[in-house]
Amino acid sequence: MNTRLKLDAISKRYGGDKNSITALQDISFTLTEGEFLAIQGPSGSGKSTLLNICGLIDNPSDGDYYLNGISVAQLSISERCTYRRRDIGFIFQRHQLIPAMTVYENIAYPLLLNGVQPKQIKHDVNQLLNTMGLEHRRKHLPKQLSGGERQRVGVARALIKRPQLVIADEPSASLDHQHAHAGLQLMRELNKQYGASFLIASHDAFVIDHCDRKIELLDGQLKASP
Amino acid sequence: MNWLLIAMRNILRDATRVTSTLLIIAVGLAALLVGNGFMLSTYDSLQEIAMRTEGHVIIIDDNPDPVLGGSHQQLTLSNWQATQEMLWADERVLRVLPRARFEGMISKGNKSAVFFGSGVDPKEEFRVHGPFLRTSGLLDPWLTPQDTPDIMLGKQLAQTLGAVTGDLLTLQTKRSDGTSSELVVRLAGLYYTGTPEIDNHTLMTSLTTATTLLDSNNISQLSIYLNQREDSIAIQQLLQEQLEGVTVQTWQQRAELYHKVRSLYDRIFGIMGLIILIVVFLAVSNTIALAIYQRREEIATLSALGTKPVRIYTNFILEACLIGIAATTIGMLLAYAISNAVNLAELMMPAPPGKTEGYPIFIYISWPHYFITSAVLIITVVVASFIATRNATRVSIVKALS
DSSP states (O other): OOEEEEEEEEEEEESOSTTOEEEEEEEEEEEETTOEEEEEOOTTSSHHHHHHHHTTSSOOSEEEEEETTEEOTTOOHHHHHHHHHHHEEEEOTTOOOOTTSOHHHHHHHHHHHTTOOHHHHHHHHHHHHHHTTOGGGTTOOGGGSOHHHHHHHHHHHHHTTOOSEEEEESTTTTSOHHHHHHHHHHHHHHHHHHOOEEEEEOOOHHHHHTSSEEEEEETTEEEEOO | OOHHHHHHHHHHHTHHHHHHHHHHHHHHHHHHHHHHHHHHHHHHHHHHHHHHHHOSEEEEOOSOOTTTTTSSOOOOBOSHHHHHHHHHTSTTEEEEEEEEEEEEEEEETTEEEEEEEEEEOHHHHHHHHGGGSEEESOOSSOSSOOSSOEEEEEHHHHHHHTOOTTOEEEEEEEOTTSOEEEEEEEEEEEEEOSOHHHHTTEEEEEHHHHHHHHTOOOBSEEEEEESOGGGHHHHHHHHHHHOSSOEEEEHHHHOHHHHHHHHHHHHHHHHHHHHHHHHHHHHHHHHHHHHHHHTHHHHHHHHHTTOOHHHHHHHHHHHHHHHHHHHHHHHHHHHHHHHHHHHHHTOEEOOOTTOSSOEEOOOOOOHHHHHHHHHHHHHHHHHHHHHHHGGGGGOOHHHHHO
16 A cells, blocks of 8 residues: 555644744654544644644644655645645534535535536536435535534535545534444545545544544654554 | 625625625715715806806907006907907807996995996897896896996895986996096896895996997907807817917816816815725725634635635625625615705705805716716725735634634
């Protein structure tokens, strides 16, 4: 298996030299193509910070980060934006659907950003709506959906562009067990179908058990080596 | 992806604040348009007064009278009949009116007053002045050759003298050769302009009577009235080339009051417009800034998905444009309704300084002005939203989503 992501001694500090707070310290691990990796840890352990760095939303203070063998740790804002648009899918804790967009528009949006032709967008979105059982909700706004449906739309939005890496932050946090289970099953199915690597931060044992591998963070440090 | 529809949905999400912004812009625009309509109507009235009083083109002889130089009396324009005939042949010319100005003393019994008189073509003179020179107590026929020559007095001058229509009065003046002249005249009627300076001191008589009194065929000015005011400059240039020893002016060169009022109103309404633009700018900036604050999670999500800042800018500017277009449409309709209501109500303005009478308020509805002003306002809205949306790209994705 090819290495999709490699973190090499990544650290993240906030604030000035004297009063700096270390959020992550010396984090190194790899994620292979198609792998489902869970990041486990209590609140404040640095899971979200790590996901932000892996998702190119934030820059590390030290260390290097490779995506498909290319160093991406210190890219410009514009370059990070391009990587996020093209290669990374996000599943947010609170789904973060765009309130003014319908289900169809929310899912189609990443394709639009990548300049996919309208005909292709229509085909891909319709197919995914069918797969996810959301066809009847295509014209609905996010506020008209249930929590589970919102999560499914969020997953669909993350996967529609067939990203190489999917970052999922507490994907089951706002869901009951039944919906969380269904959501996870869906991610696994799409993981098999699209071959994306998943990096999932969670303290839900059910989610962690369903991952291929797990790493544990405690006070910004990696507790168990991968 | 229908961005327009998405912008509409975003606007409707925050309907209360958007409505207040929309009303601020609409009311501001309506105030500007109504003010502008009043200003245009005033300019038009003043232009009309200036043209009707002086003519579209005026021929004068600037050389001072050798004896009476510097006074109101200026009878230096000779051989004007040839010019008048030449002008009658021009199809652009509607009327050519000679005017002889003179001054002196008018008496009735033991009451006397200084006057400034004009020898005119009576019927044509009152015709060209139209509603700006009103008459009362007219004898019929008036100002036409009679055994006793007729005059008309300014209303207040007649009151000063205690004269009524039909009374005999004595005019005394000084001729250009320095000799005195006296003539008994009959008061044929009164006129009033609403300007005390004119109504207190002026009189009119026929040019024939003035010629007899002054013993001169010269006049002070030849006023030319045209079918189209737009021909004024062409006629002025033509006459200036053809006639020697005289000055030819357009009505604009002599419309001092019009230029003064226009300058004043331009400043007043300019400042008012600027204030309204600032209010609109601040209202829109505030609305967009609050929208950005409320929607920072959404902005962060869009950024996280890889949306370029320019797309985020565009979304907010599109929303501002829609608010601007809706507000200016409401503002134009509001201004249209207010203007029509005021025009129908026939409201009167109080008398301005130097006048004894008010005048009816009339508000012009000028669609080109409506659209230009609305366009300026929409541009202001777009600029305000553009400046405010700069903050949108400063939203930290990490902080907004945490």
